[in-house]
Amino acid sequence: MPTKETLLDELAWRGLLYQQTEGLAEHLAAGPVTAYCGYDPTASSLHIGNLVPMMVLVHLVRFKHQVIALVGGGTAMIGDPSGRSTERPLLDANAIDANAAGIHAQLERVLRGAGATGVTMINNADWLRDVRLLDFLREVGKHFSVNFLLAKDTVQSRLETGISYTEFSYMLTQAYDFLQLFKTRGVTLQVGGSDQWGNITSGVELIRRSAAGAAHALTAPLITTASGKKFGKTEAGAVWLDAALTSPYQFYQFWVNTDDADVGRYLRMFTVLSQSEIKTWEELHQTQPHVRGAQHRLAAAVTTLVHGAAAAESAERGSRIVFDKTVDPHSIDDAVFEMLSAEIPSVKFAGAAELNVLDVLEQAFNLSRGAGKKLVQQGGVSVNGEKLSGDTLTVPRDRSVRGRWYLVRKGGRDIAVAELA
Numbered sequence: 001m002p003t004k005e006t007l008l009d010e011l012a013w014r015g016l017l018y019q020q021t022e023g024l025a026e027h028l029a030a031g032p033v034t035a036y037c038g039y040d041p042t043a044s045s046l047h048i049g050n051l052v053p054m055m056v057l058v059h060l061v062r063f064k065h066q067v068i069a070l071v072g073g074g075t076a077m078i079g080d081p082s083g084r085s086t087e088r089p090l091l092d093a094n095a096i097d098a099n100a101a102g103i104h105a106q107l108e109r110v111l112r113g114a115g116a117t118g119v120t121m122i123n124n125a126d127w128l129r130d131v132r133l134l135d136f137l138r139e140v141g142k143h144f145s146v147n148f149l150l151a152k153d154t155v156q157s158r159l160e161t162g163i164s165y166t167e168f169s170y171m172l173t174q175a176y177d178f179l180q181l182f183k184t185r186g187v188t189l190q191v192g193g194s195d196q197w198g199n200i201t202s203g204v205e206l207i208r209r210s211a212a213g214a215a216h217a218l219t220a221p222l223i224t225t226a227s228g229k230k231f232g233k234t235e236a237g238a239v240w241l242d243a244a245l246t247s248p249y250q251f252y253q254f255w256v257n258t259d260d261a262d263v264g265r266y267l268r269m270f271t272v273l274s275q276s277e278i279k280t281w282e283e284l285h286q287t288q289p290h291v292r293g294a295q296h297r298l299a300a301a302v303t304t305l306v307h308g309a310a311a312a313e314s315a316e317r318g319s320r321i322v323f324d325k326t327v328d329p330h331s332i333d334d335a336v337f338e339m340l341s342a343e344i345p346s347v348k349f350a351g352a353a354e355l356n357v358l359d360v361l362e363q364a365f366n367l368s369r370g371a372g373k374k375l376v377q378q379g380g381v382s383v384n385g386e387k388l389s390g391d392t393l394t395v396p397r398d399r400s401v402r403g404r405w406y407l408v409r410k411g412g413r414d415i416a417v418a419e420l421a
Contacts, residue, residue, distance in 0.1 A: 007063040014268040018221040035189035036068035041099035045242035048232045061116035073100040074128025143209040152198035178203025194219045226261035248307040252315035255299035271301040329384040345416040355395040364416035
């Protein structure tokens with residue numbers, strides 16, 4: 001548990017500190033504060049970019065502050081224009097409520113997994129959906145000039161393409177959230193991504209003008225890879241926290257594939273490993289980058305955080321089976337084979353007495369039977385760790401794993417699961 005360094009020191013070391021309001025350090029040092037971060041339920045799941053402000057909440061708890069995780073079931077009725085060039089499609093209340101419930105469960109699981117216990121979960125639909133328009137305009141709108149709103153980056157970036165009055169009003173509703181939480185729960189700090197700076201500081205300003213109170217803002221950076229690409233995007237799309245959208249295996253593989261230039265930074269940002277342990281992994285990576293030990297440690301830590309220890313262990317075993325040719329297939333249990341069957345090329349043969357290798361090469365790798373036979377003759381195919389030779393094109397059931405499973409490798413990188421049912 002941290003003792004000497006301040007929260008801001010810790011966040012800065014981990015790369016989680018981008019902007020802060022003047023006087024925040026003194027405010028944090030004066031005693032425990034209550035902070036909140038909001039999450040948008042316009043999708044059914046959070047993605048790995050949302051882990052960044054989540055980790056800020058985790059470190060707030062580690063430094064003995066109180067934390068609230070808010071899902072915007074009210075603000076989602078409008079839609080946040082931040083980071084968008086076009087208007088968001090409006091969702092109905094039922095869809096938003098379903099998304100909010102799922103996201104709350106994800107937040108609770110991840111924060112608890114990181115050791116952040118005692119986090120309060122709330123939904124701003126509880127107060128925003130009942131706000132009367134004229135009351136809102138009198139209580140909130142009168143404190144903001146149009147010039148103030150037009151100066152914000154989120155509005156400026158949309159002036160050419162156009163922004164509706166609905167989205168133009170979003171900043172006021174988020175500011176109203178901060179005011180409500182300041183009044184009812186003593187919240188004096190809001191955290192978020194750097195794209196939320198304008199929205200958050202509008203809340204700081206509303207608290208000052210409306211309640212003569214002092215509040216603060218803290219943002220974390222939006223992440224890009226060392227190569228300048230947007231973080232969290234793959235060829236298949238976003239990397240989601242929902243296992244139904246991104247499986248634990250795929251999630252684990254995303255982190256294992258982290259570029260060497262990024263792995264140390266991601267260990268700092270996305271794990272609660274101690275500074276000394278992270279530095280040890282960074283030093284090991286400098287001397288033995290080919291082992292990819294830091295990437296595997298990162299993948300195990302973040303997958304455990306999001307999906308739990310059992311799912312992380314299964315994903316790690318599956319990953320090592322795919323990439324480590326020395327793994328004995330007979331040491332793999334059925335659950336891992338079944339998981340791999342859903343993640344990598346797989347074929348299933350009902351009623352077969354033996355495995356026809358050409359069938360596997362054709363169905364799993366789209367290799368013609370002639371090309372498959374030639375590859376076998378060249379020694380380019382192995383089954384359950386044993387390289388096939390000559391004209392061996394079938395493998396009997398008694399050489400399978402538990403009379404059922406085969407791992408078939410084509411060349412150095414391609415692997416498939418075959419099952420005799």
